[in-house]
Amino acid sequence: MSPDCIFCKIAAGEIATRKVYEDDVCVAFNDLSPQAPTHILIIPVGHIDSLDTAKSNEENVLGHLLSAAAHIARDKGFADAGYRVVINTNGDGGQTVFHLHVHLLAGRPFDFPPG
Amino acid sequence: MSPDCIFCKIAAGEIATRKVYEDDVCVAFNDLSPQAPTHILIIPVGHIDSLDTAKSNEENVLGHLLSAAAHIARDKGFADAGYRVVINTNGDGGQTVFHLHVHLLAGRPFDFPPG
Numbered sequence: 001m002s003p004d005c006i007f008c009k010i011a012a013g014e015i016a017t018r019k020v021y022e023d024d025v026c027v028a029f030n031d032l033s034p035q036a037p038t039h040i041l042i043i044p045v046g047h048i049d050s051l052d053t054a055k056s057n058e059e060n061v062l063g064h065l066l067s068a069a070a071h072i073a074r075d076k077g078f079a080d081a082g083y084r085v086v087i088n089t090n091g092d093g094g095q096t097v098f099h100l101h102v103h104l105l106a107g108r109p110f111d112f113p114p115g
Numbered sequence: 116m117s118p119d120c121i122f123c124k125i126a127a128g129e130i131a132t133r134k135v136y137e138d139d140v141c142v143a144f145n146d147l148s149p150q151a152p153t154h155i156l157i158i159p160v161g162h163i164d165s166l167d168t169a170k171s172n173e174e175n176v177l178g179h180l181l182s183a184a185a186h187i188a189r190d191k192g193f194a195d196a197g198y199r200v201v202i203n204t205n206g207d208g209g210q211t212v213f214h215l216h217v218h219l220l221a222g223r224p225f226d227f228p229p230g
Contacts (some may be wrong), residue, residue: 035228051185052194056156063178066202070166073204079167082205086229087181089188090197103229105227110230114201114210114218 002047007099037107048100069104078106117162122214152222163215184219201207
């Protein structure tokens with residue numbers, strides 16, 4: 001846990017958040033500034049700054065974040081309609097919180113380019 | 116390999132493509148309709164229709180696609196500036212080729228919402 005990281009505090013339950021999914025590896029909750037009818041953030045419980053800083057032995061965590069996204073999509077009933085998964089890294093990517101998070105967006109058609 | 120899948124043919128070398136990265140698990144090449152100065156697609160060598168249909172024993176492949184994105188970003192020198200990773204699933208997501216692919220976009224700032 002990184003002491004000043006808001007997402008670490010959410011994962012640890014120190015900041016109350018209604019979780020839409022959780023297991024030993026990740027926690028998922030609704031984005032506070034939703035960009036689509038469904039906008040969920042999926043974060044690893046263990047602190048990782050970004051996709052750029054994930055270590056080779058954290059590849060299993062990265063895979064689990066994506067399979068959790070697919071699981072949530074099926075569980076919430078929007079998998080067949082479709083969804084978009086986005087990971088922003090550093091400035092050009094638009095990363096604002098430096099605890100790795102996967103955006104899971106659904107509930108409307110998404111344009112291309114993706115931003 | 117899925118017989119009519121264009122990305123399987125690219126992965127197998129049956130369609131000539133200048134690969135920007137490859138290993139035993141994935142292949143990366145430039146998108147033919149780039150949406151940013153850098154727009155790379157990263158695909159698994161083994162056919163997976165989409166994130167929605169990836170099996171639980173393919174979680175390691177999903178993780179590897181993301182770590183390959185981070186590796187390419189660092190190798191090509193745009194990791195510090197930043198980048199966006201996108202996976203489209205089914206209709207609303209904007210998925211057009213049903214062989215799982217990770218979009219790796221860089222070289223300009225990306226807006227939010229991501230499409």
